[in-house]
Amino acid sequence: MLEYIVEMEHIQKSFPGVKALDDVSFNLKAGEVMALLGENGAGKSTLMKVLSGVYTRDSGDISIFGETVTDLTPKKAQELGVAIIHQELNMCAHLSVAENIFLGREMTRSGVLSNKEMNSQAQKILDRLNIAISPEIIVGDLAVSKQQMVEIAKALSTNARILIMDEPTSALTSKEIDDLFAIIRKLREEGCGIVYISHRLEELQHIVDRVTIMRDGRYVTSMDFADTSMQEIISNMVGREIKEKFPKVESRRGRKILEVKNLNAGKLVRNINFELHEGEIVGIAGLMGAGRTEMTRAVFGVDPKESGEIILDGKSISIQKPMDAIKNGLVLVPEDRKKDGLCTKLSIRENIALPNLDILCGRAGVVNRAKETAMVDQTVEELTIRLPNAEVDAGSLSGGNQQKVVVGKWLARNSRVVMFDEPTRGIDVAAKVEIYNLMNRLKQSGIGVFFVSSEMPEIMGISDRILVMCDGRITGEFMAEEATQNRILECATKFDQKLNPAASL
Ligand SMILES: Nc1ncnc2c1ncn2[C@@H]1O[C@H](COP(=O)(O)OP(=O)(O)OP(=O)(O)O)[C@@H](O)[C@H]1O
Numbered sequence: 001m002l003e004y005i006v007e008m009e010h011i012q013k014s015f016p017g018v019k020a021l022d023d024v025s026f027n028l029k030a031g032e033v034m035a036l037l038g039e040n041g042a043g044k045s046t047l048m049k050v051l052s053g054v055y056t057r058d059s060g061d062i063s064i065f066g067e068t069v070t071d072l073t074p075k076k077a078q079e080l081g082v083a084i085i086h087q088e089l090n091m092c093a094h095l096s097v098a099e100n101i102f103l104g105r106e107m108t109r110s111g112v113l114s115n116k117e118m119n120s121q122a123q124k125i126l127d128r129l130n131i132a133i134s135p136e137i138i139v140g141d142l143a144v145s146k147q148q149m150v151e152i153a154k155a156l157s158t159n160a161r162i163l164i165m166d167e168p169t170s171a172l173t174s175k176e177i178d179d180l181f182a183i184i185r186k187l188r189e190e191g192c193g194i195v196y197i198s199h200r201l202e203e204l205q206h207i208v209d210r211v212t213i214m215r216d217g218r219y220v221t222s223m224d225f226a227d228t229s230m231q232e233i234i235s236n237m238v239g240r241e242i243k244e245k246f247p248k249v250e251s252r253r254g255r256k257i258l259e260v261k262n263l264n265a266g267k268l269v270r271n272i273n274f275e276l277h278e279g280e281i282v283g284i285a286g287l288m289g290a291g292r293t294e295m296t297r298a299v300f301g302v303d304p305k306e307s308g309e310i311i312l313d314g315k316s317i318s319i320q321k322p323m324d325a326i327k328n329g330l331v332l333v334p335e336d337r338k339k340d341g342l343c344t345k346l347s348i349r350e351n352i353a354l355p356n357l358d359i360l361c362g363r364a365g366v367v368n369r370a371k372e373t374a375m376v377d378q379t380v381e382e383l384t385i386r387l388p389n390a391e392v393d394a395g396s397l398s399g400g401n402q403q404k405v406v407v408g409k410w411l412a413r414n415s416r417v418v419m420f421d422e423p424t425r426g427i428d429v430a431a432k433v434e435i436y437n438l439m440n441r442l443k444q445s446g447i448g449v450f451f452v453s454s455e456m457p458e459i460m461g462i463s464d465r466i467l468v469m470c471d472g473r474i475t476g477e478f479m480a481e482e483a484t485q486n487r488i489l490e491c492a493t494k495f496d497q498k499l500n501p502a503a504s505l
């Protein structure tokens with residue numbers, strides 16, 4: 001029997017100014033889950049895009065199911081049984097779930113699109129995956145996590161034998177992650193080979209058989225997961241040891257900066273009250289759907305408020321739109337970078353400069369280039385954003401480096417309060433520490449930092465104070481020292497009986 005269903009050898013791939021893959025080898029067996037690991041920009045997505053025919057390699061050999069393939073196109077790859085779930089969601093927001101699943105392979109009856117047939121086939125796939133979404137819903141109306149599940153359904157609808165998942169869990173709830181793992185185990189039993197890319201290293205133990213590690217576009221090593229340790233994996237990825245995963249600094253808790261009083265906005269923001277002081281980091285914990293993102297959006301003025309008061313430095317301010325918040329020194333680093341955070345077609349320089357034009361423009365309204373260059377250089381350096389130069393499209397950066405640009409562009413301002421929504425999603429271990437250090441620097445300079453996160457270790461490791469939300473309300477508050485995972489979870493599941501009679505059963 002064939003030992004490897006995928007063999008890639010000496011793969012090279014360059015983009016203008018970057019050697020993304022330099023002599024990389026990779027292989028995969030039937031019936032195994034292979035984790036592909038490496039820091040942001042290591043070349044993981046590029047290698048998998050080469051395997052799925054999205055990018056053409058410059059040189060190197062590829063064989064799939066023992067067949068040497070020379071010119072690999074996405075269609076050819078699909079025929080050979082390769083399916084890929086991309087890191088960035090690739091859905092057509094205005095089409096239905098079924099239309100997205102069958103995009104490019106639409107079903108017809110006598111030359112006419114058969115929506116009925118597609119809906120019923122899509123329903124079968126969704127049922128098989130235990131995904132409770134109607135095939136007729138318009139994808140743009142679904143939450144990111146649900147869109148991700150549709151993406152997975154789409155990949156599996158082609159009867160893939162080689163399934164590549166690039167950061168599939170970055171937007172899923174823990175229940176959805178469990179469902180996904182169940183699907184992965186089932187596919188593995190059926191003999192599929194699965195490539196699993198994730199920065200959530202704690203997930204690996206549940207599903208992974210082997211790991212392949214890349215660094216700076218090069219192959220580092222492959223190991224059986226059982227024979228290695230997290231320490232070894234991380235030092236191979238980063239090229240050094242990471243001593244402290246959650247660096248915490250002390251700082252004096254100063255005056256009250258922000259006070260939110262009786263805030264109401266829609267179903268998921270109900271009578272919210274909290275305050276934030278100078279020099280403190282407040283973490284917002286909760287399950288997906290608890291209303292954490294909605295709350296930050298209402299405060300920042302993205303969504304309308306029904307009632308409530310926002311007091312900044314003792315003064316009641318009116319925030320009707322994000323610009324009002326920004327002018328008052330309150331910024332939000334959003335959750336969905338592709339939709340809200342980044343203009344992928346603009347350069348990195350433009351992305352960083354755009355929200356800061358008020359600072360960068362002189363009286364005549366002309367951008368001061370020297371100031372702009374200094375701001376861009378400083379942001380890139382502080383966050384160690386890896387890029388060939390600041391003129392390339394933001395969309396060409398690796399996923400994690402895009403996230404750093406989104407975070408970075410707000411830091412150039414003299415803000416009073418910085419709110420982060422899932423700031424480390426899709427970011428590698430070393431870069432996470434950089435983001436934490438940055439939050440710490442903000443805190444030490446007297447800024448109030450407010451962050452939403454679904455990663456419990458991060459909430460407990462970085463916050464000075466923790467608020468917990470459930471059903472749009474704040475259901476718990478702890479000082480970091482007194483918080484435990486259990487106490488937080490208990491508050492995160494205090495469902496509102498009136499709103500959710502079944503949820504607490
Ligand atoms: N279409 C492109 N045009 C130009 N450069 C690109 C393109 N795609 C990737 N690159 C560059 O290739 C390198 C590898 O990127 P890749 O997306 O493969 O990294 P990654 O390992 O998937 O990182 P992450 O964990 O952040 O997703 C990066 O330097 C990136 O900027």
Ligand SMILES: [Mg+2]
Nearest residue numbers: 045087398399
């Ligand atoms: Mg990637």
